[in-house]
Every structure is written in C-alpha cells, then in structure tokens.
Amino acid sequence: MAIEVEDLVRRFGDTIVLDHVSLGIRQGEFFSLLGPSGCGKTTLLRILGGLDLPDAGAVRICGREAHGFSAGERPVKMVFQTYALFPHLTVWDNVAFGLRMKRLPKAEIERRIQRILELVQISALANRKPPQLSGGQKQRVAMARAIVNEPQILLLDEPLGALDLKLRKELQVELLNLQRRLGITFIHVTHDQEEALVLSDRIAVMRDGRIEQLGAAEELYERPRTRFVAQFLGTCNVFEATVRRPAATGFFAETALGELRVDLSLQTPPAQGRQQIALAIRPEKVHLCLPGQSSGENQVKARVEQLIYNGAETQYLLRSSGQQIKVCALNAKIGTQGYEVGNEVAVCLPPESLIVLED
Amino acid sequence: MNHRVKAEIRYGEHFTSAGQILRSALVSGPGIVWVTTFLLLPLVAIGVISFLSKGAYGWFEPPFTLYSYKRFVGFGLLGFDILYPIIILRSFVLGAATAFLCAAAAFPLAFFICGLKPRYKNVALTLVVIPLWTNLMIRTYAWQIILGPQSWLSHLAAALGLVPTGAGLFPSTLAVYIGMVCDFLPFLVLPLYASAEKLDWSIVEAAQDLGANAFNTFRHGILPQVMPGLAAGFILVLIPATGQFVIPDLLGGGKTVLLGNLIQQQFLQSRDWPFGAAIAFLTMGLSMAGLWLYVRLTACKGEETLL
Numbered sequence: 001m002a003i004e005v006e007d008l009v010r011r012f013g014d015t016i017v018l019d020h021v022s023l024g025i026r027q028g029e030f031f032s033l034l035g036p037s038g039c040g041k042t043t044l045l046r047i048l049g050g051l052d053l054p055d056a057g058a059v060r061i062c063g064r065e066a067h068g069f070s071a072g073e074r075p076v077k078m079v080f081q082t083y084a085l086f087p088h089l090t091v092w093d094n095v096a097f098g099l100r101m102k103r104l105p106k107a108e109i110e111r112r113i114q115r116i117l118e119l120v121q122i123s124a125l126a127n128r129k130p131p132q133l134s135g136g137q138k139q140r141v142a143m144a145r146a147i148v149n150e151p152q153i154l155l156l157d158e159p160l161g162a163l164d165l166k167l168r169k170e171l172q173v174e175l176l177n178l179q180r181r182l183g184i185t186f187i188h189v190t191h192d193q194e195e196a197l198v199l200s201d202r203i204a205v206m207r208d209g210r211i212e213q214l215g216a217a218e219e220l221y222e223r224p225r226t227r228f229v230a231q232f233l234g235t236c237n238v239f240e241a242t243v244r245r246p247a248a249t250g251f252f253a254e255t256a257l258g259e260l261r262v263d264l265s266l267q268t269p270p271a272q273g274r275q276q277i278a279l280a281i282r283p284e285k286v287h288l289c290l291p292g293q294s295s296g297e298n299q300v301k302a303r304v305e306q307l308i309y310n311g312a313e314t315q316y317l318l319r320s321s322g323q324q325i326k327v328c329a330l331n332a333k334i335g336t337q338g339y340e341v342g343n344e345v346a347v348c349l350p351p352e353s354l355i356v357l358e359d
Numbered sequence: 360m361n362h363r364v365k366a367e368i369r370y371g372e373h374f375t376s377a378g379q380i381l382r383s384a385l386v387s388g389p390g391i392v393w394v395t396t397f398l399l400l401p402l403v404a405i406g407v408i409s410f411l412s413k414g415a416y417g418w419f420e421p422p423f424t425l426y427s428y429k430r431f432v433g434f435g436l437l438g439f440d441i442l443y444p445i446i447i448l449r450s451f452v453l454g455a456a457t458a459f460l461c462a463a464a465a466f467p468l469a470f471f472i473c474g475l476k477p478r479y480k481n482v483a484l485t486l487v488v489i490p491l492w493t494n495l496m497i498r499t500y501a502w503q504i505i506l507g508p509q510s511w512l513s514h515l516a517a518a519l520g521l522v523p524t525g526a527g528l529f530p531s532t533l534a535v536y537i538g539m540v541c542d543f544l545p546f547l548v549l550p551l552y553a554s555a556e557k558l559d560w561s562i563v564e565a566a567q568d569l570g571a572n573a574f575n576t577f578r579h580g581i582l583p584q585v586m587p588g589l590a591a592g593f594i595l596v597l598i599p600a601t602g603q604f605v606i607p608d609l610l611g612g613g614k615t616v617l618l619g620n621l622i623q624q625q626f627l628q629s630r631d632w633p634f635g636a637a638i639a640f641l642t643m644g645l646s647m648a649g650l651w652l653y654v655r656l657t658a659c660k661g662e663e664t665l666l
Contacts, residue, residue, distance in 0.1 A: 051564050072570030084561035088583035097579070098569035149569070 001063070002027045002153050002185040003048060008057035010043055010209075017043045018054070019209035025153075030179050030186045032196040035206035036232070041189045042157055044206075048187065049078045049155050062152055072101070077146035081158040083138045085130040091117075091141050092126040098149040116148040120178070136167050143178070153185040160195065172198055193233045197221065205229050221282075223267055225358050230280045237286070237326050238357070241279045243270065250351060253279060256323040260298045263351035270356050278357040283328035285353035288316065289346050290338050296348035300325075304343050307336055314339075318347065409636035419632045427637035443621075447642070450618040454601030457539040458547070458593050464540060465547040465592065469555045472548075487548050490541065499538055499609045506534050506610075530612030538606040543599070547592035554588025590653065598646050618642055 003025040010018040017040045025031045033041040046052040048059060050071035059066040061074060071078075077098070085094050092113060099109045117123040120140040130138060139159065146154055159175070160168045176199055179186045190196050196203050197217045204214040205228070213220060213229045224230035227238055241253035241260070250264040262279065270277045287296055302320035314336050318325040325347060339345055409427055411419040429435070431443050472483045490498060506512060508527030517524045528534055558581065566580035582589075604619030616624075618638065625635030 049568060051568065071564070071568045078565070078568045080561045080565060082559065082561055084559065084565040086562060086565070086579050086583065088586075089579070097566070097571070101570040101572075101575060145565075145569070 001025065002029075002061070003187070004058075004060040005044075005048075006058045006060075008044070008047065008059065009055045010040070010047065010052070011055050016209050018047075018057075020057070021209070021211055022057075023204055023211060023214060025185060025187060026202075028183055028185055029201040030176070030188065030199055032188045032190060032200035032203045033206055034190055034193060034196040034203050034233075035212075036191055039206040040209040041191075041206050045078075045155050045157055045187065045189045048153075049076055050074050051078070075152040076155060077149050077151040077153075078155045079142050079146050079157065079159050081161055083130075083142040083162075085138060085141055085145070087130050090127050090129055091122060091133070094130070094141055095145045095148050097145065102149075112148055116144045119147075119181075120144045135163050136171065139163065139171065147178075147182065147184075151184065153187060154179075156186060156188040158190055159188065161190070161192075168195070175199060197233070205232060207232075223355060224280065227278055227280070227357050227359055230355070230357060235283055235326060236280045237283065237324075239279045239281075239323065241277050243275050243277060253277070255279065256321050257300045257325075257349075258321075260349060260354065261351045262354045262356065264356070266352060267356060271358075278359065280355040280357050281349055281353050283315065283326040285350060286325065286327045287348040287350065288327050288329045288339065289348070291344055291346045293346070297351055298349040298354075300347050300349065302345055302347055304339055304341050304345060307339065307341060309336060318345065320347075405636045405639055408632050409640045411633050413631050413633050416630075418630075427634045428641060430634060431637050431641055443638075446616055446618060446621055447645075449615065450601050450642075453535075453539070453603070453607065453617065454597045454599075457536065457543055457600040457603075458596040460536060460540045461544050461547040461596050462551075462589065462593060464544060465551050468544075468548055469552040472552055473555045473558070484549075484552070487545050491545055495542065495605060496609075498542065499606055502534060502538050502541070502610055503529055506531075506537070529610055532611065534610040535607050538610045539600060539603065542603075542606060543596040546595040546599075547589075550588040550592040550595065551585060552588070554585040558584050594650065594653065601646070602642070 001024045003023075005021060005023050008018050008021040009016070019040075021040070021044060033044060035041045043052060047054050048061070048066075050066065050069060050073075061076060066074060086097065089097070095113050095116060096109055099112060104112075114123070117126060120143055122137060122140045122144065125133065125137060125141070130141070133141065139162075143159070156175075160171050163171065172195060175186075188196075188199060200217050202214065202216050203220055205212045205220065207228050213225050215223075220229060220233055224233060224236070230236040230238060239255045239257065239260075241255045244252045244254050244259065246252075247261050250262045251269075253260050253262055260279070291301065300320050302318035302325055304316055305319050305324075306317040308315045309331075311331070313328055313330050316327040316329065316339060318327060327347060408419050410423045410425070412422060412424050412426065414420040433439050433441055433444050468487070472480055472487075475483055504510065506527060506529035508529075510527070513522065513527045513529075516522045516528055517526070522528060562584065563576060563580035566576045571579060602619045604617045604623070607615060607617055608620060622635050622638050625631045625638065629635075
C-alpha cells in the first residue's frame with residue numbers, strides 16, 4: 001500500500017470536514033478523490049501531503065507513520081491547483097528548487113532537470129518566468145517541479161481545473177501517459193466526474209467528509225451503491241419502488257411506472273426485510289422504441305417531453321404516469337424520426353440494468 | 360454611446376472636438392493651477408536661488424554661481440571640508456535605519472492583521488493609522504515623558520543596569536529611533552498589508568512541500584510576493600525620514616545636525632538662502648535619482664511596482 005489512512009478526522013471550528021475516513025491506496029495506481037466542493041477531498045489531500053494536520057486518525061505513507069514528518073520530508077510532492085510557481089524564478093530555477101533545497105550536486109541537478117524538462121516538453125521554456133507562460137505551460141512546469149524530486153506519490157489538486165476544455169482533454173491523456181511511464185502513485189482530486197472516469201484506476205466518491213463509495217471507475221458507474229453516487233457520477237434515473245414478490249433471479253417491484261422485474265444476478269439484494277427501495281437506471285441502458293415494436297421486459301408507455309439532439313446521440317426526456325425518464329439513444333440508424341416531442345413511445349427497462357440503491 | 364465612451368478612454372490619442380478639450384480642461388484645470396502655484400513655481404524659485412550668491416544682508420543676489428553646491432559637497436572657501444557630506448551621510452543613515460526598523464516591525468504586524476477576522480481588520484488598520492491624526496510635536500513630547508528620567512521605563516532600565524541610576528532613556532539615540540519608528544511605521548504597514556493580503560499562500564506551501572527551511576520559505580515563498588508593497592513602503596519611509604529633524608532634535612538632545620535642520624538653519628539663522636536652496640535641491644535630486652534607479656532595476660525584472 002502506498003498510502004493507508006485510518007479513521008482520519010479533521011474539524012475546522014464546528015464543521016467536521018473529514019469524518020472518520022479510512023482508505024488504502026495501492027502502489028502505482030491512479031487514484032481519484034471525487035466529490036462536490038466542500039466534501040473534504042482537498043483537505044484529505046493536504047493532510048497526505050503534510051500541509052494540514054488531522055485532529056485524529058493515522059496516515060501511513062509507504063508503510064511508515066507520517067505523523068511528525070513535515071511536507072518537505074515526506075516522499076510525496078504536490079501539484080497545486082493554481083500551480084503555485086515561484087513568480088520571481090525562471091522555469092529552470094522553479095524546477096531546480098526542490099533539488100537545491102536538498103543540496104544535491106550541481107551536475108546531478110542539471111542532469112535531472114534536463115531530463116524532466118524533455119519529458120514534459122518544456123525544454124524551450126527553461127529561461128522564461130511564470131508570468132510569461134500560458135496556463136498549459138504553467139501546468140507542465142508545476143508537474144516537472146514536483147516529479148523532478150522523484151517522489152513515491154504525486155498529489156494533484158485539480159491539476160487541470162484552470163484550463164479550457166480542449167486543453168484539458170489533451171493534458172488528460174498526457175497525464176495518464178506520464179503516470180504509466182513513471183510508474184508512481186498519482187492521487188488526484190477533482191470535482192469533474194468525467195475526468196475522474198477517464199483517468200482513474202480507482203475512485204473514491206466523497207460527500208460531507210465521508211467516502212460514499214470506493215471502487216474501480218467502471219464499478220462505480222455500473223453499480224453505484226447510493227443515490228448520491230448514481231447521480232453525481234454521470235446522470236441516472238432513480239425510481240422509488242416497493243419490493244413485491246420474488247422472481248427467478250431477483251424480485252418484482254412496484255413503481256410509479258408499474259411492476260418491474262429486477263435481476264439480482266450481478267448485484268447484492270436489498271437489505272433483508274426492506275420493502276421501500278430506490279431503483280436506478282442509466283439513460284443509455286433504457287431501450288427506446290416505437291409503440292408496438294418493442295419486445296422486451298419491463299415495458300412502459302411514455303410521452304416525449306423534450307429532446308436534445310447531439311449529433312451522435314439524442315437525449316430524450318420522457319414522462320410516464322407522472323414519472324420522468326431520461327433516455328439517451330445513439331442515432332445509429334436514423335435520427336429522431338418518430339420520437340418527436342409529444343409522440344407516444346415505448347421504453348424497456350432491462351431487469352439486469354436496474355440497480356438497487358442502498359438509500 | 361458605448362462607442363463614444365470607448366473613444367474617450369483610449370489613452371495617448373489627441374482630443375478632437377472643442378467640447379472634449381473644454382471638458383478635460385474643466386476637470387483637470389483646478390489641479391493644474393494648484394500644482395503650478397504651490398509646487399512648481401516654488402520649486403523653480405528654489406532652483407534659481409540655489410545658483411545665486413548670498414546677499415550682504417541675507418537676501419540673495421547675482422551673479423550666478425555654483426559655489427553653494429561646491430560648498431555642500433565639501434569644497435568650500437577653506438578647502439575640502441567633510442562636514443556637509445557627513446551630514447548627508449548621517450541623515451541617510453538615520454532614514455535608512457528607520458526604514459529597516461519599520462520594515463522589521465511592519466512584517467509581523469501586517470501579517471497579524473491579515474490573520475484577523477474581517478471585522479477586526481478594520482479596527483486594527485484604524486489603530487495603525489490613528490497616530491497620524493495626532494500632532495507630531497505632541498507625540499514626540501509624549502515620548503519625552505515616557506522615556507524621561509522619572510518614568511517607570513527608565514526606572515526599569517536603571518534597575519536592569521542598562522542606564523546609570525537617575526538617568527533617563529531620553530535623550531538618547533534609542534529615544535530617537537523609538538520616536539522615528541513610531542512616527543513612520545504606518546507608512547510601511549499599510550502598503551505591506553495591502554501586498555500581504557493578496558498573498559498566494561499556496562506558493563508558500565509549495566516552498567515547504569519542496570523541502571525549504573523557514574528562511575528559504577520566507578525568501579522564495581513570501582518575500583517576492585510582498586516586494587511591491589515592501590519597496591513602496593520602504594521608499595515612503597526612507598525619503599521623509601532622511602529629511603526628518605524634529606524627532607532627532609527633541610528626543611536626541613539637539614546635538615546633531617541633520618539635513619532638515621541644516622536647511623532650516625540656512626534659511627532662518629544663517630540667512631544664507633542660496634546655500635539652503637542648494638542643499639534642498641541636491642538632496643531632492645539624490646532622492647529622485649534613487650527612485651529612478653529603483654524603478655529601472657525593478658522594471659528590468661519585469662515585476663510590477665507601485666511606482
């Protein structure tokens with residue numbers, strides 16, 4: 001384990017920012033802390049980096065108790081959201097800072113900087129000062145300044161948050177490649193669920209100082225455990241339901257849409273004796289068809305209320321017995337013909353795609 | 360409308376319509392008249408007088424000469440005399456030392472105020488400024504009492520063996536510097552506070568994260584960020600403190616001649632206007648040269664300055 005966190009508590013005055021958080025981060029993985037602002041993700045990152053101290057709990061970095069080690073002494077380096085480059089130093093001197101503080105031999109410093117500047121492709125900028133750099137260039141310098149110290153773990157606080165969408169997409173790929181090449185653990189804080197899905201081996205979704213769910217990106221998306229995770233990570237339809245009677249590999253549930261069969265072969269059943277549950281289904285898993293053409297289980301009639309045509313796909317907002325259903329359909333064969341606003345359509349909710357939520 | 364507003368705020372362009380000329384004259388006119396009457400004209404007068412000769416009865420008269428300047432830099436009637444250069448140096452040392460002491464005192468104070476809750480910040484800033492609302496003389500006389508032989512501070516110093524029993528902390532060099540720092544501190548605290556307030560603490564944390572010790576964290580994390588405020592404050596203190604003579608006179612025992620009282624002496628007691636004017640003009644020139652040098656040096660680095 002690169003990092004083990006046990007029962008971490010952090011309070012600011014009366015607010016509990018971290019509420020008994022425990023987690024383990026594996027060596028060499030790209031780990032994301034994902035959550036809305038104020039969920040405690042940045043505070044957790046700062047505690048790992050030694051820039052903040054917990055009120056209770058323990059942090060072990062590479063098997064060693066981290067308490068008592070200052071930020072500079074930990075085998076951990078931070079890439080700040082605002083980059084935090086030294087404005088009065090050139091790119092070269094910025095990158096050299098950590099090595100000079102460690103009093104490494106001059107030749108060694110020079111060799112390492114040259115290599116790292118090449119790695120992040122900013123060799124040509126070595127003599128510039130931060131005010132003369134673009135956002136993307138600053139980001140690269142911030143990365144170089146941290147990884148030149150050869151940390152075991154790199155902490156990234158919304159590293160791409162200040163960049164525009166196109167550049168962000170480009171740098172996401174580079175970040176991923178860099179992590180694979182260096183082979184060190186990246187811990188990444190973000191509120192951008194898409195970025196977390198693209199980059200991470202595993203994600204911890206945080207909410208109000210607790211970890212709501214931790215798992216691989218796919219696991220979190222396909223099998224969210226709570227309403228919050230289902231709706232924070234991508235979009236999701238959530239229906240209130242009542243468990244009625246058992247079925248072959250699951251059960252039948254009564255919802256506003258009628259009786260739906262839920263398949264449990266790929267998920268854990270609701271807690272014993274629980275009647276009132278919530279069911280979730282992703283918009284792209286709902287099958288949309290014209291009335292009378294469908295052949296599937298859990299068929300429901302609905303009316304198109306709104307549609308947003310995105311080229312490759314179309315997002316439909318349907319209504320059925322007062323319940324809203326979001327559907328996302330690929331425009332694989334034809335566009336939206338037959339599904340115009342006001343039309344009567346049919347949808348199928350595949351039993352294996354209905355997810356039982358814990359709350 | 361939008362178009363016109365844009366046209367007017369474009370700098371460096373010539374006004375085209377008569378209305379625009381009239382309007383700008385009305386707006387800037389009073390200021391120009393004021394500056395011309397009370398700053399520019401006296402300055403020109405002082406400049407001219409400094410090149411004239413001392414009159415028989417203390418006024419000034421032709422011919423034009425450089426004598427006053429020569430005398431001030433040390434080449435008087437009796438050959439080279441280091442008296443006046445020493446006065447320049449002494450005044451400059453007083454100004455620079457005051458500025459350094461103020462900077463040293465202002466750093467903790469400015470950062471302390473930054474750390475306060477918003478509603479206490481204004482109270483603290485007001486407390487910093489309040490001494491400026493009190494007359495300089497009153498403040499200085501107050502220090503005479505506080506540091507005088509009868510004060511408990513002097514008794515304490517005597518008890519600790521710092522001064523002979525019965526002697527006061529005033530008059531002394533210490534008293535002069537206490538008075539000077541007290542007088543000039545707000546001029547350094549305010550600009551430094553303005554810089555410290557917008558400090559990007561993540562740069563400080565970056566320095567710590569990269570293993571910098573306390574000194575290097577300050578040197579690279581804090582100092583470059585507050586440099587504009589610190590430099591502005593330093594100059595705001597250095598220049599008037601170099602010309603200050605009331606506080607050294609009242610708290611130092613009136614034994615030392617400084618630029619300020621030298622100029623005052625020339626215009627009043629000695630009635631040597633050209634010499635007084637030359638001193639005033641030359642010291643002003645030195646200050647300007649210093650400022651220009653500062654602006655040039657910082658501009659080269661491409662950093663923002665307040666000047």
